[in-house]
Each structure stands twice: as C-alpha cells, then as structure tokens.
Amino acid sequence: MTTALVVLSVIMAIIVGWLWRRTVNVAPWTAQRAGDAAPGNGELQMPSVQVGLVVFMTVATSLFALLISAYYMRMVETDWTNFALPRVLWINSGVLVLASAAMHMTRTAARHGNLDATRTGLIASGAFSFAFLGGQVWAWQQLRASGELAPANPAYAFFILLTAVHGLHLIGGMWVLVRATYRAMRGVDPKRVRLSVELCTLYWHYLLLVWAALFFVLLNTHR
Amino acid sequence: MTYVTHDESAFVPPVEVDEPELYHAKTWIGKYVWSQDAKVIAVQYSLTAIFVGLVALVLSGLMRLQLGFPHTFQFINPSSYLQFVTMHGMIMVIYLLTALFLGGFGNYLIPLMVGARDMVFPYVNMVSYWVYLFAVLLLLASFFVPGGPTGAGWTLYPPQAILSGTPGANWGIILMLVSLAFFIIGFTMGGLNYVVTVLQGRTRGMTLMRLPLTVWGIFMATVLALLAFPALFVSAIMMTLDHLLGTSFFMPALVSQGKGLEHSGGSPVLFQHLFWFFGHPEVYIVALPAFGIVSDLISINARRNIFGYRMMVWAILAIGGLSFIVWAHHMYVSGMNPYFGFFFATTTLIIAVPTALKVYNWVLTLWRGDIHLTVPMLFAIGFVFTFVNGGLTGLFLGNVPVDLPLSDTMFVVAHFHMVMAVSPILVVFGAIYHWYPKVTGRMLNDTMGRWHFWITFVGTYCIYYPMHYLGILGVPRRYYAIEGTDFIPQSAHSVNVGITVAALIVAAVQILFLYNLVWSYFRGKPSGGNPWRATTLEWQTPETPPKHGNFGPTLPAVYRWAYDYSVPGAAEDFIPQNQPPAKAAPITPAARARA
Numbered sequence: 001m002t003t004a005l006v007v008l009s010v011i012m013a014i015i016v017g018w019l020w021r022r023t024v025n026v027a028p029w030t031a032q033r034a035g036d037a038a039p040g041n042g043e044l045q046m047p048s049v050q051v052g053l054v055v056f057m058t059v060a061t062s063l064f065a066l067l068i069s070a071y072y073m074r075m076v077e078t079d080w081t082n083f084a085l086p087r088v089l090w091i092n093s094g095v096l097v098l099a100s101a102a103m104h105m106t107r108t109a110a111r112h113g114n115l116d117a118t119r120t121g122l123i124a125s126g127a128f129s130f131a132f133l134g135g136q137v138w139a140w141q142q143l144r145a146s147g148e149l150a151p152a153n154p155a156y157a158f159f160i161l162l163t164a165v166h167g168l169h170l171i172g173g174m175w176v177l178v179r180a181t182y183r184a185m186r187g188v189d190p191k192r193v194r195l196s197v198e199l200c201t202l203y204w205h206y207l208l209l210v211w212a213a214l215f216f217v218l219l220n221t222h223r
Numbered sequence: 224m225t226y227v228t229h230d231e232s233a234f235v236p237p238v239e240v241d242e243p244e245l246y247h248a249k250t251w252i253g254k255y256v257w258s259q260d261a262k263v264i265a266v267q268y269s270l271t272a273i274f275v276g277l278v279a280l281v282l283s284g285l286m287r288l289q290l291g292f293p294h295t296f297q298f299i300n301p302s303s304y305l306q307f308v309t310m311h312g313m314i315m316v317i318y319l320l321t322a323l324f325l326g327g328f329g330n331y332l333i334p335l336m337v338g339a340r341d342m343v344f345p346y347v348n349m350v351s352y353w354v355y356l357f358a359v360l361l362l363l364a365s366f367f368v369p370g371g372p373t374g375a376g377w378t379l380y381p382p383q384a385i386l387s388g389t390p391g392a393n394w395g396i397i398l399m400l401v402s403l404a405f406f407i408i409g410f411t412m413g414g415l416n417y418v419v420t421v422l423q424g425r426t427r428g429m430t431l432m433r434l435p436l437t438v439w440g441i442f443m444a445t446v447l448a449l450l451a452f453p454a455l456f457v458s459a460i461m462m463t464l465d466h467l468l469g470t471s472f473f474m475p476a477l478v479s480q481g482k483g484l485e486h487s488g489g490s491p492v493l494f495q496h497l498f499w500f501f502g503h504p505e506v507y508i509v510a511l512p513a514f515g516i517v518s519d520l521i522s523i524n525a526r527r528n529i530f531g532y533r534m535m536v537w538a539i540l541a542i543g544g545l546s547f548i549v550w551a552h553h554m555y556v557s558g559m560n561p562y563f564g565f566f567f568a569t570t571t572l573i574i575a576v577p578t579a580l581k582v583y584n585w586v587l588t589l590w591r592g593d594i595h596l597t598v599p600m601l602f603a604i605g606f607v608f609t610f611v612n613g614g615l616t617g618l619f620l621g622n623v624p625v626d627l628p629l630s631d632t633m634f635v636v637a638h639f640h641m642v643m644a645v646s647p648i649l650v651v652f653g654a655i656y657h658w659y660p661k662v663t664g665r666m667l668n669d670t671m672g673r674w675h676f677w678i679t680f681v682g683t684y685c686i687y688y689p690m691h692y693l694g695i696l697g698v699p700r701r702y703y704a705i706e707g708t709d710f711i712p713q714s715a716h717s718v719n720v721g722i723t724v725a726a727l728i729v730a731a732v733q734i735l736f737l738y739n740l741v742w743s744y745f746r747g748k749p750s751g752g753n754p755w756r757a758t759t760l761e762w763q764t765p766e767t768p769p770k771h772g773n774f775g776p777t778l779p780a781v782y783r784w785a786y787d788y789s790v791p792g793a794a795e796d797f798i799p800q801n802q803p804p805a806k807a808a809p810i811t812p813a814a815r816a817r818a
Binding site: 008009011012015020056066070074078157161 | 343344411419430453472476488500533536537547784786
C-alpha cells in the first residue's frame with residue numbers, strides 16, 4: 001500500500017495546503033465590503049467544467065494508485081509468474097504520445113481561432129487514440145496466443161485489468177472528443193469547441209502520464 | 224500574523240455577474256421526477272436513504288430479537304442472522320448515512336448556503352440520484368434472489384465472502400458488489416458537483432472563511448469520499464472477477480467442502496488493506512458533515528458565534544488529511560508487522576487531537592450562551608455526549624495491546640455504534656428538525672420532537688452502555704447464539720434481554736418521528752422564512768420553500784461570516800450574512816476585541 005499511501009498523502013497535502021493558505025491570514029469575523037472579497041466567478045480562474053475535470057482526474061489518480069499498490073502487494077505471492085510483455089505495447093505507447101501531441105497542436109490551433117487546423121487535429125488525435133485502443137486489444141490477443149501463462153494467473157489478470165481500466169478512461173474521453181469533432185465539423189460556436197478542446201487536451205496528457213506510469217510498472221516487473 | 228482588514232463602512236451594491244442558465248422544467252415530471260433542481264434531488268436522496276435505512280432498522284430489530292430471545296423465532300436461523308448483520312451494516316453506513324449527509328443535506332444546503340442558484344452541473348447531479356437509486360434497488364433485489372443477500376459481514380472479507388457455505392455466496396454477494404460499484408459511480412457524479420460548487424459557485428463576498436461550518440464539513444467529507452471510494456471500487460471489481468472469472472486477486476489456494484478450488488496464491492490481507500483504506504475515511508465522511516451541522520446548530524441555538532471558527536476549519540482539514548493514514552488500526556489482528564501497528568496506533572491517537580479540539584469548541588460555544596433548548600439543540604447536545612463516549616472507547620481500541628483482546632467482541636460493536644452510528648444519526652435528526660421548515664414551510668411538531676429525542680437518547684445509552692461490559696466479558700460479535708460457553712455467565716443473557724427491549728422501544732419511537740414528518744407537512748405551524756433567526760443565506764431566501772433558482776432576481780452579496788449572533792450594539796441578536804455593514808450596528812471595536 002506504499003504507493004497509494006504516498007500518492008494519497010501528496011494529494012491530501014496539496015489540497016489541505018492550498019486550503020490552509022487561503023484560510024490562514026483571514027479574520028472572518030470582520031465585516032467587509034462585498035467588492036473586496038472573492039469574485040463571483042469562482043475561486044479558481046478557470047471554467048467550472050475544467051475544475052470538474054481536474055477533480056475527476058484526482059479521483060482517477062487515486063484509483064490508479066490503488067491498483068498499482070494492489071499490483072505490488074499481490075506480486076510477492078508465490079504463484080506470480082513474470083512474462084514477456086507483448087512488443088506491440090511499445091508501438092501503442094508511441095501512438096498514444098502522437099495522440100497527445102496532436103491534441104496539443106489542436107489546442108494551439110483552437111486558441112488562435114484556426115478552425116481548419118482544429119478539425120484536422122481533432123480527427124488526427126481521434127484516429128491515434130482509436131489506434132491505441134486497437135493496439136491494446138491486439139496486445140491482449142498476443143499474450144493469449146503466446147500461451148505463456150494461464151488466464152487465471154494473477155500477472156495475466158492484472159495486466160488485463162490495468163490496461164482495461166486505462167482504456168475505459170480513454171473511451172470516456174473519446175465520447176467528448178467525438179462530440180467536439182462533430183461540433184467543429186458543423187462549424188458551430190467556436191467558443192464551445194475551444195472549451196472542449198482545452199478539456200480534451202488536459203485529459204489526453206493526463207492519460208498519457210497514467211499510461212507512462214503503468215507501462216513503467218509493467219516494464220519493471222516483467223521481462 | 225497580520226490580518227487583512229478592509230474599509231467596513233462603504234456599501235457596495237451587488238454587481239451583475241454572469242449567471243448560469245438554469246433548465247426550467249415545464250412538466251410535473253420534469254420538476255419532481257427527472258428534476259435538475261438540487262433541492263428536489265436532495266429530497267429524493269433523503270427519502271430513498273430514509274426508506275432503505277428503515278429496512279436496515281427492521282433488520283437490526285430482528286437481530287436483537289434473536290440475541291435477546293434465542294430459540295423463540297423460527298424464521299431466524301444462523302444464515303439469515305448473518306444476512307441481517309451484513310445488510311444492516313452496509314445499508315446504514317453507505318446507503319443511509321453517506322447518501323443522506325452528502326446527497327441529501329449536501330444537495331439541499333450547499334447551493335443555498337453559498338448563495339448559488341443551483342449546483343454547477345445540474346444534469347450530472349440528476350443522473351447521480353438515479354444511479355444511486357439503481358444501486359439501492361440492486362441491493363434490495365438481493366433479498367429476493369435464490370440464496371438471499373450475502374451474509375459475509377459488512378466488511379465482505381474474502382475468501383469466506385464468496386465461498387459456498389456463506390449465505391448468499393452466489394447471487395447475494397454479486398448483487399452487493401455490483402450495487403456498491405454503481406453507488407460509487409453515482410456518488411462520484413454528485414461529489415464532483417459538491418466540490419466544484421463550493422469552489423466555483425459561491426456568490427459575491429462569500430469567501431472560503433465565511434462559509435458556514437456545515438458547508439466546510441460537507442465539502443471536506445466529499446473530498447475524502449472522492450479519494451477513498453476508489454479503494455472500495457477496486458476491491459469490489461476485483462472480488463467480482465475472482466468470483467465470476469476465477470481470477471485469484473484475493474482468493475488463496477484452499478480446499479472448500481472437500482474440493483480443492485482453482486484459486487491459488489491470492490491475498491485476503493490485500494482486500495483488507497483496500498477495504499479499510501476506504502473504510503476508515505468513511506468514518507470521517509459520515510462524521511465531518513455531522514461536525515459541521517452540529518457547530519451551526521449549537522451556535523444558532525446558543526445565540527453565540529462559534530468559538531474558534533478558524534480552529535474548527537483547520538481541525539476539519541487536519542482530520543481530513545490524517546484520516547488517510549490510520550486505516551490499518553482496523554487490522555491489528557491480521558498479523559501485521561509490530562512497527563506498522565505502532566505507526567498506526569500513533570496516527571490514530573494524533574487524530575484524536577483535532578477531534579477533541581472540536582468538542583472543546585462546542586462546549587465553549589455553549590459557555591455563557593443564551594441557550595435555547597429547541598429540539599435541534601437537544602439533538603446537537605445529545606450528539607456531543609454520545610460522540611465523546613464513543614470517541615473515548617476509540618482510544619482503547621486504537622492501542623494495539625488493548626485492541627487485541629477486545630477485537631471482534633461486543634465492545635467494538637458498542638464503540639462504533641456510539642461514535643459513528645448513533646452520533647451522526649442524532650445529527651441527522653437535529654438537522655431535519657432544523658431545516659424541515661425551509662424545505663416545507665412548516666415547523667415539525669415540538670412535543671413529538673421532544674418525546675422522540677428523549678426516548679432515542681436515553682434508549683441509546685440503555686442499548687450500548689451495557690454492551691461494552693458484554694464485550695469486556697468476551698461476548699463475540701456476529702454470533703447467532705452464545706449458549707453453552709462457560710466464560711459467558713447467565714447475567715450476560717439477562718443483559719441481552721434488556722438491550723433488546725431498549726432497542727425495540729427506540730426503534731418504535733422512530734415511527735413517531737415519521738408520523739411527525741407526515742403530520743407536520745399538512746398540519747404543522749407555518750414557519751415563516753427564518754424561524755430560528757439564523758444568519759446563513761438559506762434563511763434569507765425571498766420564498767419559503769425556495770423556488771428553483773433560490774434567490775429571486777438577484778443573488779445576495781455577502782458582507783460577513785455566518786456567526787454574527789448577539790453582536791453588541793446590534794438591533795437584533797443576529798445579523799444575516801447578506802446585511803451590508805452600513806445598515807448594521809457599528810461592530811468594529813467589539814469584533815476586533817474578540818479577535
């Protein structure tokens with residue numbers, strides 16, 4: 001549970017520290033002008049949806065940290081068998097980096113109001129993401145075909161579980177991405193497209209980071 | 224330390240800010256069934272939670288009947304007894320208390336108290352309730368499937384939870400795990416709303432340090448729940464896979480009923496870690512909203528500002544932070560490294576410090592206050608008693624050498640029922656008596672309320688006080704029957720009869736409470752907008768009950784904290800948060816002196 005303990009401690013330290021700084025130097029019992037206090041549009045100078053996404057990513061971080069903790073705790077039992085990771089995972093990782101990079105360029109384009117480049121970027125990023133998901137399924141099949149270990153083996157089960165949970169998070173993001181692409185294609189309301197692009201970019205970078213952590217753990221524990 | 228001071232005399236009119244567009248339903252179904260109004264969702268959450276809580280209350284009554292009068296009731300056999308234990312525990316902790324405090328009170332109070340029109344994501348909020356309802360229905364469905372609900376105990380420890388021989392090992396446990404997964408998904412949707420609304424939805428002038436402590440408690444509890452529930456989610460998914468697909472996340476190699484199972488090498492202790500990584504913060508998920516609400520009830524009814532507001536906020540933060548590093552004190556008997564035990568015993572004792580600080584502050588708020596013993600105040604003071612009692616036995620159980628002999632005895636049952644069952648429930652009652660007038664526009668009947676309080680409060684002590692002694696004698700928990708054991712004297716059986724009688728009386732008086740809820744809805748005294756003469760924004764709405772959008776055409780601007788009671792020189796003994804300084808009495812020197 002060390003991983004979960006460290007990650008959750010860091011998260012809680014950030015949250016508590018942030019709130020502490022906002023509350024330490026205030027004398028709440030003094031009446032003041034409303035104009036001096038918090039602006040009406042929120043504590044954080046970003047859209048509420050974005051705050052919601054950050055909160056969600058924190059929840060997901062907790063989920064992945066717990067899964068990794070469970071992985072390490074289960075690894076030490078005697079029935080654990082290391083196996084050769086499917087090579088295709090390297091390609092998949094590259095494809096996910098490309099998806100993330102495409103998303104980043106899309107955001108730059110959206111910020112400059114370049115609708116054509118935004119559309120292209122969204123489609124490219126979506127295609128790379130689909131390719132990544134396909135590649136992950138392929139990796140599952142390679143592993144099964146290699147016949148190296150029984151499906152009931154915990155190493156196998158954990159590999160499927162970790163990649164599946166990560167994949168499901170990506171699929172959730174794809175739903176927003178597809179909707180943003182649809183909006184961009186129809187050319188409606190560039191402001192809303194831009195917000196969706198901002199959210200997707202943040203989320204894609206985050207999922208890349210999560211995948212990097214998972215891949216790192218897998219590489220360190222398998223051949 | 225320097226304080227930020229401001230020019231207090233100038234009145235600034237509320238400035239127009241962009242307001243969220245609300246979805247105004249046109250049909251009855253849109254308003255009251257598929258509603259996106261947080262207040263309606265709050266009522267939906269509350270009614271569902273209270274209903275399912277009543278089911279759990281009946282189950283506890285059946286358990287007590289068996290313990291008090293063994294061999295009398297033919298329909299309670301060892302299997303069904305374990306099923307009652309399991310379902311009672313899980314329903315009360317998750318489906319009643321968590322859902323009611325966060326889904327019920329959170330939804331109703333957060334937007335109103337921070338001065339928002341609604342939650343930030345109303346649609347997600349609506350879906351949250353329906354997913355919760357689905358989870359409840361799944362759970363209740365397990366009473367009707369072959370084999371009945373699971374009897375694994377609310378902790379659901381593997382391997383026994385999914386082995387044949389445990390009641391409900393086929394259908395019951397799967398429905399329980401899937402229901403929990405759905406509950407967590409639904410809660411996450413709601414939790415996103417509560418956190419983001421507190422951060423982003425506050426009205427002008429409502430700084431973090433002007434939030435009522437109720438909002439602070441609910442906010443921090445939501446943060447804990449969002450981070451802790453994934454642990455339960457992960458364990459539920461992995462156990463489902465172990466059961467359905469034959470994986471071995473938690474299932475060790477074992478022989479069951481003469482047959483070797485396919486599982487091998489799984490770690491039951493891993494499940495315990497994951498479960499309690501969620502389970503301990505869960506205690507504070509339930510306790511923090513209760514702390515917040517009690518602070519407000521005591522302050523309002525003592526007509527004094529809460530003593531040490533900032534300390535109260537920081538104590539909430541400290542408890543939240545510490546609650547993640549104490550979980551293994553539930554696992555002292557799992558054979559852990561003694562140094563771990565030492566670590567977790569230490570952190571457990573440290574978390575008692577901010578908790579005790581809050582208790583002192585409640586008592587100091589009462590000190591020389593103008594105490595009004597209203598029904599909500601009775602429940603709030605009752606909470607302080609039961610919470611201190613339950614907390615003190617927690618100090619026993621937090622220490623490894625004391626915990627080992629007491630583990631899995633009735634002492635533990637008495638401890639956690641005092642500290643996290645009865646205490647939060649007393650707050651729930653107090654809060655319902657307090658906010659019912661805002662929800663319905665009518666007061667709850669006072670006489671019925673007082674009967675309800677005294678019988679519940681005294682009955683609680685009749686139930687749980689003797690239970691501690693049973694635990695010290697070594698009477699184990701979760702046992703269907705304890706006859707034929709030499710170390711348990713006959714007097715223990717007599718005590719059990721007494722406990723059962725008290726429990727049935729307390730359960731029966733809850734009917735009076737339900738009757739009061741219904742009766743007062745039609746016949747209660749009209750309450751007016753602010754019957755408790757309170758300062759917080761929910762009592763300043765133009766209509767009672769508030770309409771969708773809460774505050775009429777313009778949102779209120781906030782000029783002061785929530786605790787301006789009995790301010791020297793003020794015309795009344797409370798100053799609403801949205802009353803500008805220019806219109807209030809000059810409070811500068813007195814307020815400064817209090818600093």
